[in-house]
Amino acid sequence: MAxxxxxxxxxxxxxxxxxxxxxxxxxxxxxxxFVGLANYSRLFQDPxxxxxxxxxxxxxxxxxxxxxxxxxLIAVGLHSSMLKGKAxxxxxxxxxxxxxxxxASIVFMILLDEHFGLVNYxxxxxxxEPIPWLTTPFWAKVSVILVMTWRWTGYNMVIFLxxxxxxxxxxxxxxxxxxxxxxxxxxxxxxxxLKPVFIFTVVMSTIGTLQLFDxxxxxxxxxxxxxxxxITLYLYEAGFKFFDFGYASAIAYVLVxxxxxxxxxxxxxxxxx
Amino acid sequence: MIHSxxxxxxVGIYCLLIAGVVLSIAPFYWMLVGSTxxxxxxxxxxPKLLPGDYLAKNFQSLNESLGFAKIFWNSLxxxxxxxxxxxxxxxxxxxxxxxxxxxxKNLLFFIILCTLMIPSQVTLIPLFEMMVTFNWLNxxxxxILPTLASPFAIYLMRQNMKSIPDSxxxxxxxxxxxxxxxxxxVIFPVTRPAMAAVxxxxxxxxxxxxxxxxxxxxxxxxxxxxxxxxSLIGMARIDYGQLMLGTTLSTIPIMIFFxxxxxxxxxxxxxxxxxx
Numbered sequence: 016m017a018x019x020x021x022x023x024x025x026x027x028x029x030x031x032x033x034x035x036x037x038x039x040x041x042x043x044x045x046x047x048x049f050v051g052l053a054n055y056s057r058l059f060q061d062p063x064x065x066x067x068x069x070x071x072x073x074x075x076x077x078x079x080x081x082x083x084x085x086x087x088l089i090a091v092g093l094h095s096s097m098l099k100g101k102a103x104x105x106x107x108x109x110x111x112x113x114x115x116x117x118x119a120s121i122v123f124m125i126l127l128d129e130h131f132g133l134v135n136y137x138x139x140x141x142x143x144e145p146i147p148w149l150t151t152p153f154w155a156k157v158s159v160i161l162v163m164t165w166r167w168t169g170y171n172m173v174i175f176l177x178x179x180x181x182x183x184x185x186x187x188x189x190x191x192x193x194x195x196x197x198x199x200x201x202x203x204x205x206x207x208x209l210k211p212v213f214i215f216t217v218v219m220s221t222i223g224t225l226q227l228f229d230x231x232x233x234x235x236x237x238x239x240x241x242x243x244x245x246i247t248l249y250l251y252e253a254g255f256k257f258f259d260f261g262y263a264s265a266i267a268y269v270l271v272x273x274x275x276x277x278x279x280x281x282x283x284x285x286x287x288x
Numbered sequence: 289m290i291h292s293x294x295x296x297x298x299v300g301i302y303c304l305l306i307a308g309v310v311l312s313i314a315p316f317y318w319m320l321v322g323s324t325x326x327x328x329x330x331x332x333x334x335p336k337l338l339p340g341d342y343l344a345k346n347f348q349s350l351n352e353s354l355g356f357a358k359i360f361w362n363s364l365x366x367x368x369x370x371x372x373x374x375x376x377x378x379x380x381x382x383x384x385x386x387x388x389x390x391x392x393k394n395l396l397f398f399i400i401l402c403t404l405m406i407p408s409q410v411t412l413i414p415l416f417e418m419m420v421t422f423n424w425l426n427x428x429x430x431x432i433l434p435t436l437a438s439p440f441a442i443y444l445m446r447q448n449m450k451s452i453p454d455s456x457x458x459x460x461x462x463x464x465x466x467x468x469x470x471x472x473x474v475i476f477p478v479t480r481p482a483m484a485a486v487x488x489x490x491x492x493x494x495x496x497x498x499x500x501x502x503x504x505x506x507x508x509x510x511x512x513x514x515x516x517x518x519s520l521i522g523m524a525r526i527d528y529g530q531l532m533l534g535t536t537l538s539t540i541p542i543m544i545f546f547x548x549x550x551x552x553x554x555x556x557x558x559x560x561x562x563x564x
Contacts, residue, residue: 019381022437030414118535131331
């Protein structure tokens, strides 16, 4: 208890406070000077920062619903009692989630190569022209979304599956006796019972996407033309490419505020209990 | 009529599920095959679907460009030490929060919940400055210490510890067991599944960690796998064969670790996170 708290105090609480102070300072080498809100006002006039915000939200809004829908679909499919080979399917779908994250991004970087990548090769069989996956703004974003979806769908599927298994079977038995159809049962029992699990996955996926770094860093380094620049990637560049610590801290605090607001809204929207 | 409809819908479900399995596994299989091919063969179309004989050569060049053995050791050492210590510390803290009454307990727990919500990126720059001050850049402790007390793990362990009946603990106290002894002989055995779940979670997050090691490690022989692999991409001429082997080798330990402990993973993570 004491060691844990001491560690949190030193390595989390102190940096969080210090970062806040830093966001009002300008750092030049070892010199620090107080500049008030200058970092923040600069931030709100910075087109790249706006772009990183916009990109992060575009990815969030497209990726999270698609992924969770797929996860839920597979989980419900696997849960249905008539299916054979459940263990095989479960492990197969979970495989991407245990692939090392950087490894997954690298593999897709190669697969999505415009001229020699396997994906375009396969698409050519159905008559689709080569897609410039990583070199054009639109497709670069699609690529990031693809990699994230590949990697995390199975992970969320397993969580849904565990949630489905926790629903007491008596509920379904009672419903069948009352003559409720399978579809009605799905909406009257499965969905409401799954709600806490669903909130959990939505909040976790949202927070994860807001902090998106690895996939964008490996696949495209934020390019082309900043199309996959995310908030965290921009923070990393400001802090550790340009050593603009004050500015980077301001970016970090905007991320904190956004995360807090979104988590709060999500909790309010979905949870009345 | 109804019967045949049922069969065809069943076939449909199977087809969709199998298509999904192919999509899930194919990139992974291709990565394995790629690690046995020379760089040029990886981009050959139509693709090679069977392993080649270039595995040893790829390993040799991977070892030459990265010092692979050392880097693999760095990753493994950091992840194992981190997982062991963090699981222990977080479990003890979780135990204290679940079963002890002390002054300021609610405030402390509130602080931990708050840090759970805060994106870790906000600590990057002060932490980096701290590491510079301590002269800790390029050290194991710089990677291990900052996230050693994981709020998520503490929270999960507290949720799990709460369901242990107080009477067992009371009984051991009456028998004269010290708090540490109680923790190791009474609490530890009953919460082992939860600890296994927490351990997998911590191991995976540390093994995959890129951003913080990228910032703190800049000498090549201290690199962890993710940092080393991402440095290979930055090279002017990428040797794809060695890159594929590197990604394969970085994935194997996490798979072994997961397969060893997987039974507990889902129930542990979910049980703690969702039920109150």
